[in-house]
Amino acid sequence: MRWLVALDESECSERIIGWMRAFPHAKQTVVTVVHVLAPLEVPESIGVSGQQLLLQQQSAMVEALLDRVRRLLEESFADVEVIVRDGVPSSEILQVIQERRPDLVVSGMQGLYRSPGFTIGGVAQRLLSYAPCSLMLVPGRVQAGGGLRIMLATDGSEDAQRAAGVVAGLPGIREVTIVSVVRPLGAEKAVLERFQPEESRRMEAAFLRQRRAEARKAIAGCEGLLRDASITVRARVIAGHPAEAIVRAARRDAADLLVVGSRGLTGVKAAALGSVSQAVAQLAPCPVLIVKP
Incomplete structure (x- = not known):
């Protein structure tokens, strides 16, 4: 390395x-x-x-x-x-x-x-x-010591899997908390409001159930990699806008390190599209490891 x-x-x-x-x-x-x-x-x-x-x-x-x-x-x-x-x-x-x-x-x-x-x-x-x-x-203030508390954010993508692989390869890591975010309804909400209230609520609940299922699946994909490396894994599905929810969870758990995957875009594309990883880096209270391809 x-x-x-x-x-x-x-x-x-x-x-x-x-x-x-x-x-x-x-x-x-x-x-x-x-x-x-x-x-x-x-x-x-x-x-x-x-x-x-x-x-x-x-x-x-x-x-x-x-x-x-x-x-x-x-x-x-x-x-x-x-x-x-x-x-x-x-x-x-x-x-x-x-x-x-x-x-x-x-x-x-x-x-x-x-x-x-x-x-x-x-x-x-x-x-x-x-x-x-x-x-x-x-960041300007860190708590560096033994037994790092690592929080790994995943959306189920190959980028997140790659980040999990990097964490699994770190020597001496004993515990990792995996989080996956259930996003609130955006444009879907406006469409659902055109239905009758009871039907709208039913469809909204179905949307959120599907997103929670996807979040659990994303966590499961990373859990296997980490447990194969004999790392104790905790997992939690959280809700909110991704970057804000991830940073909020890291602050609440007093994480020593946040790990996120990135698509590896550079230059104009990275600046124009933005990313969850860049937003997390801006907001995080602890060091952030951004894993690129």
Whole structure:
């Protein structure tokens, strides 16, 4: 396995490193740390010598940060590579992803959908849309420790099955809660209202029974994969709009990690269509692992 982690000088990066060290991984996992020196807005009034001093201070600070990061990660991972680039963070990180082709990219998600800029949140937003591999987003606050409480969301799709397979392959996982969402009626509701009230209620109940049956079937499909891996499985059918319901369940259960599958769309298609996985990443109170094809 090869992981790539994007860091900046923020406190969020400290939490990412702590989370990575605690997250279950194979001993042979190799990590590439990427840090991009974004252009500084240096006022001309400080003069050439002042500008040079400021840039030297930035380089020294980054060098000290990356030396510390390397030492910490080398305690948990087989090999650690550090890459420093100059330029726009999101563009440079995506370039390194193309060069190194990691299995998983780890980034912060603080400020995920705020205005664009040279922030780790802006990077996360671009990674969601353009990264061709699985992505783990870590919020500003995490509780990293032993015995992760994982929540896996499934809709019965191949993407969800793939995500379940990834969870089953994580070393040391003992318990997973699988959730599947029963969506409320949308356009169907407007059509049913044209019938007599009693007939409308009967048909609405039939719609919801069918959706609950599909949710139970989706859960069963993931349960087999996880139980084959000797993982204790809990399951629950929940109701609501998918992203909101999943995040609400994760918050209620105090999940340490949310895992969702993704169709792996990138670029314009991802931005135009949106997805449950992107909405979950925006709302989640805990780290989110988005498993792409």
